[in-house]
Amino acid sequence: MLAHPAEPGQKGDMNTPFRNHPLRPRRSLLSVPASNARALEKSSTLACDGIIFDLEDSVAPESKAAARGALTRHFADIDRASPVERIIRINSLSGSDGPADLEAVLACGPDAVLLPKVCEPQDVLAVADWFAEQGADDSPRLWAMIETPSAALNLAAIAEAGRTSGGRLDCLVVGLNDLRLATGIADVPGRPFLVPFLMQVVVAARASGLDVIDSVHNGFTDLGAFSAECEQGRQMGFDGKMLIHPAQIEPANRAYGVQDAAADEARAIVSAFARPENTGKGAVNLDGRMVERLHLDQAERLLAKVELIARKENRT
Ligand code: COA
Numbered sequence: 001m002l003a004h005p006a007e008p009g010q011k012g013d014m015n016t017p018f019r020n021h022p023l024r025p026r027r028s029l030l031s032v033p034a035s036n037a038r039a040l041e042k043s044s045t046l047a048c049d050g051i052i053f054d055l056e057d058s059v060a061p062e063s064k065a066a067a068r069g070a071l072t073r074h075f076a077d078i079d080r081a082s083p084v085e086r087i088i089r090i091n092s093l094s095g096s097d098g099p100a101d102l103e104a105v106l107a108c109g110p111d112a113v114l115l116p117k118v119c120e121p122q123d124v125l126a127v128a129d130w131f132a133e134q135g136a137d138d139s140p141r142l143w144a145m146i147e148t149p150s151a152a153l154n155l156a157a158i159a160e161a162g163r164t165s166g167g168r169l170d171c172l173v174v175g176l177n178d179l180r181l182a183t184g185i186a187d188v189p190g191r192p193f194l195v196p197f198l199m200q201v202v203v204a205a206r207a208s209g210l211d212v213i214d215s216v217h218n219g220f221t222d223l224g225a226f227s228a229e230c231e232q233g234r235q236m237g238f239d240g241k242m243l244i245h246p247a248q249i250e251p252a253n254r255a256y257g258v259q260d261a262a263a264d265e266a267r268a269i270v271s272a273f274a275r276p277e278n279t280g281k282g283a284v285n286l287d288g289r290m291v292e293r294l295h296l297d298q299a300e301r302l303l304a305k306v307e308l309i310a311r312k313e314n315r316t
């Protein structure tokens with residue numbers, strides 16, 4: 001069988017190996033309730049990689065319309081040149097708020113829309129079709145919350161919908177609060193009963209070239225426990241974490257950033273392959289260890305991330 005033309009896991013252009021979309025740091029994605037004026041104002045001053053403006057779970061039903069209005073006014077004033085990614089989480093399209101939220105999205109022009117409680121591919125395809133009908137170009141991108149038992153069963157098909165929705169799906173975001181509520185899985189340190197599910201989400205995302213973001217951690221005053229969970233998520237392969245409080249930004253940026261030692265190692269791999277004697281070699285000896293061209297791809301991606309983070313931090 002012929003490989004899919006944009007097969008994830010095959011080397012794409014230099015900036016996008018293993019992904020369908022350009023590399024963006026997504027270490028820290030802070031959820032900001034659109035109904036909270038102080039939080040909205042404060043969000044513009046924070047060092048997170050992305051802001052998820054929330055119209056869903058954190059906004060009470062009677063405040064939904066006011067939150068949409070506040071968000072539209074907020075977007076009218078934002079600095080469009082800022083490198084911070086802006087995502088709007090809408091309500092379910094089965095109620096009356098979801099469609100009104102989508103109209104607000106058109107007015108706001110965020111980078112992405114986060115779809116709540118995605119259960120099957122159709123939930124993504126329907127929104128992609130709607131944007132196409134509105135004449136939207138590649139923007140906004142779509143992100144999907146993976147937070148229901150049905151999503152857990154349909155993971156591969158949902159991730160694959162990213163290709164068939166004109167490649168508009170960029171990211172899966174795990175939502176453990178809803179999943180725990182729906183299943184009864186206990187909230188215990190180390191998340192032992194959830195690790196198999198979390199790994200399935202990572203693998204499904206990668207199989208379709210998507211980024212993947214770990215769930216919020218509710219205890220925002222215990223930064224030790226939060227950092228441990230970030231480290232666990234990083235080791236599982238997540239790109240970053242969804243956050244609920246500004247205090248969580250710095251530890252998430254640290255855990256999902258690039259350690260100096262890892263950057264040095266990546267530079268050493270790049271220089272090893274650049275040496276004339278290694279031209280055309282698939283594997284080389286680097287200080288007594290084998291490194292292959294796949295490590296070169298990984299090293300180049302890591303260094304591209306270092307550069308993007310440095311560019312962002314020099315600006316803020
Ligand atoms: N975004 C932006 N600013 C936030 C914030 C957020 N998510 N959470 C807190 N802040 C701000 C507060 O406005 C306050 O600012 P100020 O001191 O400069 O006025 C400061 O951070 C300290 O806040 P604190 O008093 O520690 O928290 P709180 O008791 O006001 O709020 C929560 C605690 C959990 C209710 C609040 O953090 C929150 O609403 N988080 C997001 C919830 C959410 O989005 N849920 C949906 C996703 S699961």
Ligand code: MG
Binds near residue numbers: 057116147175
């Ligand atoms: Mg939820």
